[in-house]
Amino acid sequence: MSCKEFEMKIYLYPELSVKERNQVDTHLRTCVYCAALFWEVTQAQRLIHQAAQEKVIPLHAARLTGSIMSKIKQGAKPTWYQWISDLLLSKKVKYALSVSSSLLVLVFFIQTVENSPRINKDKNEYLANSVILNAKLFRANFSHHKAKHTLFADCRSPFQSNQNYLNCIKNKLK
Amino acid sequence: MDQESELDLIKRATRGEGQAFRQLVETHQGLAYSIAFRFTRDEMESEDIVQNAFIKLWTSLSKYNKEFRLKTWLSKIVTNLCLDYLKSGRRKHMTDKSLSDEMPIPSQPENKLEENELKSIVYYLAEQLTEKQRAVFILRDLQMLEVEEVCQVLEMTPGNLKSNLYYARLKIKEGLQKIYKN
Numbered sequence: 001m002s003c004k005e006f007e008m009k010i011y012l013y014p015e016l017s018v019k020e021r022n023q024v025d026t027h028l029r030t031c032v033y034c035a036a037l038f039w040e041v042t043q044a045q046r047l048i049h050q051a052a053q054e055k056v057i058p059l060h061a062a063r064l065t066g067s068i069m070s071k072i073k074q075g076a077k078p079t080w081y082q083w084i085s086d087l088l089l090s091k092k093v094k095y096a097l098s099v100s101s102s103l104l105v106l107v108f109f110i111q112t113v114e115n116s117p118r119i120n121k122d123k124n125e126y127l128a129n130s131v132i133l134n135a136k137l138f139r140a141n142f143s144h145h146k147a148k149h150t151l152f153a154d155c156r157s158p159f160q161s162n163q164n165y166l167n168c169i170k171n172k173l174k
Numbered sequence: 175m176d177q178e179s180e181l182d183l184i185k186r187a188t189r190g191e192g193q194a195f196r197q198l199v200e201t202h203q204g205l206a207y208s209i210a211f212r213f214t215r216d217e218m219e220s221e222d223i224v225q226n227a228f229i230k231l232w233t234s235l236s237k238y239n240k241e242f243r244l245k246t247w248l249s250k251i252v253t254n255l256c257l258d259y260l261k262s263g264r265r266k267h268m269t270d271k272s273l274s275d276e277m278p279i280p281s282q283p284e285n286k287l288e289e290n291e292l293k294s295i296v297y298y299l300a301e302q303l304t305e306k307q308r309a310v311f312i313l314r315d316l317q318m319l320e321v322e323e324v325c326q327v328l329e330m331t332p333g334n335l336k337s338n339l340y341y342a343r344l345k346i347k348e349g350l351q352k353i354y355k356n
Contacts, residue, residue: 011343044347051296052316056208065199068228
């Protein structure tokens with residue numbers, strides 16, 4: 001590892017792992033330039049640390065607490081309102097609402113599908129009844145024609161002319 | 175305050191118990207003020223930022239994520255308010271009025287430096303840093319938060335944090351050397 005690569009590690013010495021620190025320490029024993037840099041950085045860090053020792057506290061802590069609490073009481077919305085709005089806006093509730101609405105749509109669809117065959121069934125029944133009725137009427141007509149056909153069946157012959165066939169029918173009708 | 179009793183106070187405050195929230199304010203307002211003052215160097219502005227931070231905390235307490243410590247969350251709110259303040263026109267006006275562009279000159283040798291003088295030099299140098307470098311420097315080197323906490327507060331990766339911290343320390347060290355050599 002080159003000195004350039006060690007330079008960053010020297011600045012970040014407090015953030016290094018034990019292994020990395022050992023690497024830097026080993027390098028510092030053999031490199032005068034990096035050892036000098038390490039000393040400079042340590043001195044600067046000492047000064048920064050010294051500046052950081054400043055005790056930063058609010059001059060009137062109790063007054064600050066009081067003004068925070070009074071602002072909260074004045075401006076803050078009622079907690080129950082906040083709770084409900086948070087609840088409605090929370091992701092879980094959004095998911096729950098979308099799932100329940102999807103379920104409602106599904107239930108509605110299933111009911112529609114279940115109801116629709118009943119309507120068709122009634123229609124089909126009606127159609128079937130009318131078909132049966134028509135068939136009966138047709139059969140009645142057809143049976144009449146059949147009887148006619150049976151009556152004149154022996155008049156029909158491939159060896160007779162049409163005139164003979166008509167005469168035969170006339171005879172039968174007489 | 176241990177984590178368990180803090181969680182209990184948060185639960186009670188979420189239910190609307192003002193007394194529980196007051197305890198949280200009393201426990202953490204020192205930390206919030208400390209961060210705000212290190213960014214702004216102004217008592218009034220720091221108090222305003224602390225007040226706004228606690229109001230934000232109160233209104234969003236129900237969204238509190240137990241994975242983070244309240245201290246870290248509050249530090250994040252305060253830091254964001256401070257960064258907004260630094261970007262604002264108010265800050266510019268203050269800077270023009272109260273802080274000169276000239277480097278502070280130490281009156282005595284390094285080992286006899288007065289505390290106030292050293293502070294003003296360090297904060298002057300911190301003002302010359304970029305926003306990210308400055309935030310990292312203040313939180314890590316002046317506020318002495320843990321690396322992990324700084325990463326959470328600034329939403330940075332450890333690599334990004336180290337990079338910013340390296341440049342911040344480099345510039346501060348060079349600034350200190352320049353001032354003392356002069």
